[in-house]
Amino acid sequence: MNQVWMDEYQEKLATAAEAVKCIKSGDWVEYAFGVCCANEVDAALAQRKDELRDVKIRCDIGAYRHYTAEADPSGEHFVWNSWHVAAQDKKFIGKNLYYVPMKFHENPMITRRDAAPPNVLVVMVSPMDRHGYFNFGAGAPSTWAAMEKAQYIIVEVNQNIPRCLGGNQECVHISQVDYVVESQNNPIMVLESSEPNEVEVKIAAHILNRMYDGNCVQLGIGGTPNAVGSMVAESDLKDLGVHTEMYVDAYVKMAKAGKINGSRKNIDKYKQVYSFAMGSQELYDYIDDNPGLAAYSVDYTNDPRIIAQIDDFVSINACIEVDLFGQVCAESVGTRHISGTGGQLDFVEGAYKSKNGQSFICLPSTITVNGEVKSRIKPILSPGAIVTDPRTAVHMLVTEFGVANMKGKSTWERAEALISIAHPDFREELIKEAEQMNIWRRSNRVEGSFSSSI
Structure with a gap:
């Protein structure tokens, strides 16, 4: 492992509670796609409910428990917006989660050009490799588009995230992130196939x-x-x-x-x-x-x-x-x-x-x-x-x-x-x-x- 990258990793290492301090009232916070959606970082953000108002969270198939949505059913402190409603999102649609219509291939373009730019991006990633890269290839649809617009990038490291070799925009370097949060390595969301009838x-x-x-x-x-x-x-x-x-x-x-x-x-x-x-x-x-x-x-x-x-x-x-x-x-x-x-x-x-x-x-x-x-x-x-x-x-x-x-x-x-x-x-x-x-x-x-x- 390159010592320069390891030193930078240590400098940016933070707890989830420390990392979410960069989020302010009125911010847009983007969570990466599917199994790379925020988990423990969202739980830490929910703890700040009484300090914050009108934090707008945007996700795409939020695969994990929505702690912030649970903490604020009224949507006064945290309101969710989803590019595609599935998984945990369905519990909150019609309450404090709203759909964002789109054609999927336009998602990166919309993120870069038309959507409210995220102040903060959170993405769950695999551990850093010897070259200083984290991988999010299992949830790569538009993560880099959000990274380009975000002021702060938080990576939530989980050793259970697969390292997916890619064609483009499936990884991020330690030099390009602001906070590294080491998670408890909880299992990632599993979607078992049902037998066809x-x-x-x-x-x-x-x-x-x-x-x-x-x-x-x-x-x-x-x-x-x-x-x-x-x-x-x-x-x-x-x-x-x-x-x-x-x-x-x-x-x-x-x-x-x-x-x-x-x-x-x-x-x-x-x-x-x-x-x-x-x-x-x-x-x-x-x-x-x-x-x-x-x-x-x-x-x-x-x-x-x-x-x-x-x-x-x-x-x-x-x-x-x-x-x-x-x-x-x-x-x-x-x-x-x-x-x-x-x-x-x-x-x-x-x-x-x-x-x-x-x-x-x-x-x-x-x-x-x-x-x-x-x-x-x-x-x-x-x-x-x-x-x-x-x-x-x-x-x-x-x-x-x-x-x-x-x-x-x-x-x-x-x-x-x-x-x-x-x-x-x-x-x-x-x-x-x-x-x-x-x-x-x-x-x-x-x-x-x-x-x-x-």
């Missing part, structure tokens, strides 16, 4: 039938992507590539089965490219110091222009509901906020522009609410529902009943295709609604003619 397996099978050797794959989170990963691992597919925002356990399963080598990628050949990772301990162990992977900032991984450069791209994401016009909601139930736009629209647009690219948005055909089964394909979106993907951008929608391609279809063709993949119990009702909205041509419907793939 029967419906999710059927949806995954429709997608798998359209995949082929050499595809470059982006997977979102959830049962269907997990099912795709499991089925790919057991299939004859080979030479797959990875270019994604989120690195999930399904990739580990596919990689260990020998399905991923990136040999046919147009760019970043042989590398599995991602912007952040969340999953099991097995996943964190796999990405740690793995030269086959590369962590990038999200303005690279999610830029539709970058995605479009990769031939044979397959993007797989999930949504909450879709209407007969092909509008997709993936972030709210009516006005009740659930998550965020995230990178879904980035990959929907980028994958379609890829040579031979395919973008799939998946949803089970029904949902049970208070014991009542309802269709998730609706005449119009629920009142107040947010349009995540406009109808002009959507490529293919998938339920357990098939695949509906929205591209190049007029309104009546869209309605016909979507009704064909709706649950049979709701098709007649949807036809009546489509007729009332003047997007149905009865002459085009023959009883029993609905195809499983339109």
Whole structure:
């Protein structure tokens, strides 16, 4: 270890309570992404509640307990703002946590140009290496953009953070930080994969039938992507590539089965490219110091222009509901906020522009609410529902009943295709609604003619 860097490390070493003294009333405080979000530093800041007012905390999937939000339910002292609501954020949305709408690939640009600049950035990092660098590659989407704007940078060192080798902006040097806080090395957040149910397996099978050797794959989170990963691992597919925002356990399963080598990628050949990772301990162990992977900032991984450069791209994401016009909601139930736009629209647009690219948005055909089964394909979106993907951008929608391609279809063709993949119990009702909205041509419907793939 370079003695110069060690001396500087010791000079900047502070307790969490000492480090948060740099935060003043009215400040904006940025917490890094996901598993690199502040933990013990946030707990120390909560202890200063009575000294501070209107401290605005901004995070992106805050993975750990929100001590400051718990300490101040009124939001008078600390108010949270989230680029994407998930994990611990959900406990406080609608109370003292607010959503910041964005397209994920624009996050670094927005941070640098339009958002209120953070006075302080807090990022959980791996221990300093012999060159004086801390690593935050498991949560790298826009951390450096916030660093460039912040007056003070606090690193919270946790030996459980994986050291993720990167393509860009995945580490910070001791000379570039102001405070080093050595944590108690608590375990980082683990997101265990759920087993896909029967419906999710059927949806995954429709997608798998359209995949082929050499595809470059982006997977979102959830049962269907997990099912795709499991089925790919057991299939004859080979030479797959990875270019994604989120690195999930399904990739580990596919990689260990020998399905991923990136040999046919147009760019970043042989590398599995991602912007952040969340999953099991097995996943964190796999990405740690793995030269086959590369962590990038999200303005690279999610830029539709970058995605479009990769031939044979397959993007797989999930949504909450879709209407007969092909509008997709993936972030709210009516006005009740659930998550965020995230990178879904980035990959929907980028994958379609890829040579031979395919973008799939998946949803089970029904949902049970208070014991009542309802269709998730609706005449119009629920009142107040947010349009995540406009109808002009959507490529293919998938339920357990098939695949509906929205591209190049007029309104009546869209309605016909979507009704064909709706649950049979709701098709007649949807036809009546489509007729009332003047997007149905009865002459085009023959009883029993609905195809499983339109």
